[in-house]
Amino acid sequence: MSYLQQLEPLDELNQALQANVHPLEWTNPTPSGRYNLVVIGAGTAGLVTAAGAAGLGAKVALIERGLMGGDCLNVGCVPSKALISTGRVAASARHAAEFGVRGTDAINVDFSAVMERLHRLRAQISPNDSAERFRMLFLEVGRRPVR
Numbered sequence: 001m002s003y004l005q006q007l008e009p010l011d012e013l014n015q016a017l018q019a020n021v022h023p024l025e026w027t028n029p030t031p032s033g034r035y036n037l038v039v040i041g042a043g044t045a046g047l048v049t050a051a052g053a054a055g056l057g058a059k060v061a062l063i064e065r066g067l068m069g070g071d072c073l074n075v076g077c078v079p080s081k082a083l084i085s086t087g088r089v090a091a092s093a094r095h096a097a098e099f100g101v102r103g104t105d106a107i108n109v110d111f112s113a114v115m116e117r118l119h120r121l122r123a124q125i126s127p128n129d130s131a132e133r134f135r136m137l138f139l140e141v142g143r144r145p146v147r
Contacts, residue, residue, distance in 0.1 A: 003066035006074055013119035020130035021068040028142035035061045043070020047129060054137050061140045069129035078125060082118040
């Protein structure tokens, strides 16, 4: 599966996510001399390392082949926690009668709405992991070609 296939369906929310984590119009910067640090991978650890080093004055290059934010934003932590939260809410609603809450006999989970919420959360969080944000932190952000 390609990195961009992870963003399908390419609805409005996934287009917003893509604009931040894998902007199609992005061009790699021209290297400008030696770097103090080259970070390969813009997942959680890479982003924190690159931002921290740049904040301390290091000249940093950040290279990502796929989607900025790595697994955590795109397919791991954020999506899984969104799904877990939905499951907990549905389970609580199904057991609400045990606590004296009535009218919860027909709890239905709308999977399309659940996925829309998941896409919305990723899109809302993605500016924090965006290529543009890290460029503004005085890092050189480039895309490693896929082979």
